[in-house]
Amino acid sequence: MVHQFVTLMSNMFWHVFLFVVSVGWIKQVITTPGINQSIAALVDSNSSLLTWPTHFTQGIVPKPIHSHNDYWREVPMLTAISLGVVSVEADVWQLNGTLFVGHEEAALTPNRTFHSLYIDPLVQILDMMNPKDEFTVNATSRNGVFDIASSIPLQLLVDMKTDGNATLPAVLQALEPLRSAGYLTTFSNNTLTTSAVTVIGTGNTPFDGILALSPRDVFFDAPLDNLNSSTSFSPSVSPIASTDYGAFIGWSGIGGISDAQRATILTFVNDAHSRGIKARFWDTPGWPVRARESVWNELLNDGADWLNADDLVAASQF
Structure with missing residues (x-):
């Protein structure tokens, strides 16, 4: 015991x-x-060791998404960039020498201009991404807006709503701050030099006016459904080609896509790719979500290069 x-x-x-x-x-x-x-x-401690000049877009992964009617965002362009969206679109109206941005004339306001919403912010962003100091004295290229992939340009589609022949000169003039800084993708002397921003005219943009530019730093959105209409369609003139999904494909995303509809997508995409041009379909279904994502899946599986989207958050998470 x-x-x-x-x-x-x-x-x-x-x-x-x-x-x-x-x-x-x-x-x-x-x-x-x-x-x-x-x-x-x-x-x-807010140590300077934790920051660097180009960290404005730190950690943002660029994605092949096109921000349709980008100017409708609460904060145009910056919202798209924050989500990694690589392509934005602005509808411009040339009135009395000024380019206003809006979907229709009734939506225009004096302060919402091409300069205030796109040109000025882009110059400010790109100046941050391209600091001038002892480390960049010998730099021969320009960084784009995405720090994680600085060689990827932001694609800026300019949808000219007013007469193209009158609007194009105003667009060229508005781009001068980007041009003088070397930020525009340019075709000159049979050489395409990619830079931080690739500007592409669509809508009423005059094709002959784009062809006549030398050097060319505004390009043309070619008709994806009719690339045989001109022998001039090439990456040096048209980096992208677009068409109306609803008019030429029409599949709603509900039920199965027909063989004929898929064949049309493939024909358009392969025709563009054979010329070195990227393919985009606009007017894709936005609702219901399941149908929208079915269409997105189909287009990407068939080789489309751009995901045309109105809901950027959904597209960036897709």
């Missing part, structure tokens, strides 16, 4: 001892600075 009592007390002693030791060890782990505490301390 005495022996059992002694054994019991001995076991209790060792359990208490081990508990005290373990509590002390846990306390030491909690109070001893580790990597998370070091990170937090460094972040709280």
